[in-house]
Amino acid sequence: MEPQTFGQKVKRTSKKVLRIIIIAVVIVGVSLFSFYYWGVYDDGVMAGKILRISKKGVAFKTFEGKINLETFGAMKGTSPIAEAFDFSVEKSDEALIKELEEVALSGExxxxYYITRYAKFPWRGDTRYFATRIERLEK
Structure with a gap:
């Protein structure tokens, strides 16, 4: 067995270092993607009337909605446009989509209830706000 030269040792060590760097970059990338994709930093509730719920998109079909907060200028310095809130709905939540369509037609x-995610992705929705459930109010 021949003794290794200095150049061979450096080459083998640099391959190990490069492999470790690539693995670390992949782990950090997957972790960041997971955080931004599934992470929720806010959840809340808004009251109003559902103006619309529609399926939109060219490449990715997503469900988008709009709720009228019905403040009628009660908030100082806001315009009527700012009194509507856009939100998205997960495609898999078919029961919620159906209920949103019903209340949009009835005007109830x-x-x-919604959650806010850290980032938006085109295949998920146009907004970072996702409806999780609705509660019909007594008239």
């Missing part, structure tokens, strides 16, 4: 007042 509802409480819309």
């Amino acid at each position: 007042r509802v409480n819309l």
Whole structure:
């Protein structure tokens, strides 16, 4: 067995270092993607009437909605445009989509529960706000 030269040792060590760097970059990338994709930093509720729920998109079909908060200028310095709130709905939540369509047609007042994610992805929705459930209010 021949003794290894200095150049061979450096080459083998640099391959190990490069492999470790690539593995670390992949782990950090997967971790960041997971954090931004599934992470939720806010959840809340809004009251109003659902104006619309629609399936939109060219490449990715997503469900988008709009709720009218019905403040009618009660908030100082806001315009009527700012009194509507856009949100998305997960495609897999078919029961919620159906219920949103019903209340949009009936004009009922509802409480819309939502979560806010860190980032938006085109295949998931147009907004970072996702409806999780609605509660119909008594008339």
